[in-house]
Amino acid sequence: MQVVLDDYVRAAGIATELVNTAPEVWHGEDHLLDLAAFADLHSLPEPTRPGDLRAVHRLRATVRDLIDHPDRARLITGASALTSPAGGVTLADNPPRWAVSLQPGASVSDALSLICGVGILGVVRTLGAERFRACSAPTCQGAFIDTTRPGRRRYCMPGLCGNRVNVANHRARFKRRGV
Incomplete structure (x- = not known):
């Protein structure tokens, strides 16, 4: 598996x-119980080791701690440590781009670690440490890395948290009008 270094937005x-x-984030319910489905969704190696789920947890x-404390030097140090499962930097084909490969026999946790590290380092370098944020929804404990062009993303899951806030605001407006 290779992670393309300039594809930091995906990472x-x-x-x-x-x-x-x-x-x-989900008020007590863990949404990473099916690691195989998460791995398949993101084209990661199949989880095969007994401790894969614990390692990913x-x-x-670790990644959440980095996002919650977005100091530039801390992000760089932490993300660099996440890239340790890398086997080496290579030139990928079609189109030719720099990529980093996993070491042979790497686990799903190693693959995710490398992807997260590349994503964090790419965002710090390209967009800045201020792009690491907590969700603005009042009832959400989520966090996110804002890779949007204008850098004004407010919610960890815009389709869920953003929609909840918009519905609450809409209902409040109608309540004030007495409708």
């Missing part, structure tokens, strides 16, 4: 999805 999106499977906590 940061996977990191965001990973941290937002945590129980604190530990990785999820």
Whole structure:
């Protein structure tokens, strides 16, 4: 498996999805119980080792801690450590781009670690440390990495959290009008 170094937007999106499977985001319900489905969705190696799920849960906590404390130097150090499962930098074909490969026999946790590390490093370098944020929805504990062009994303899951806030605002307006 290779992770293309200039595809940090995809990698940061996977990191965001990973941290937002945590129980604190879903009010106690863990949304990463089926690691095989998550791995398949993101074209990761198939989880085959008994401790894969626990390893990914530990990785999820590490990535969340980095997003929650977006100091540039801390992000670079932490994300660099996440890229340790890398086997080496190569030139990928079609189109030719720099990519980093996993070491042979790498686990799903190693693959996710590498992807999250590349995503975080790419965002820090290209967009800045201010793109690591907590969700703005009042009832959400989610976090995200904002890779949008204008950098004004407010919700960890815009389709869920953003919609909930918009519906609540809509109902409040109608209530004030007495409708």
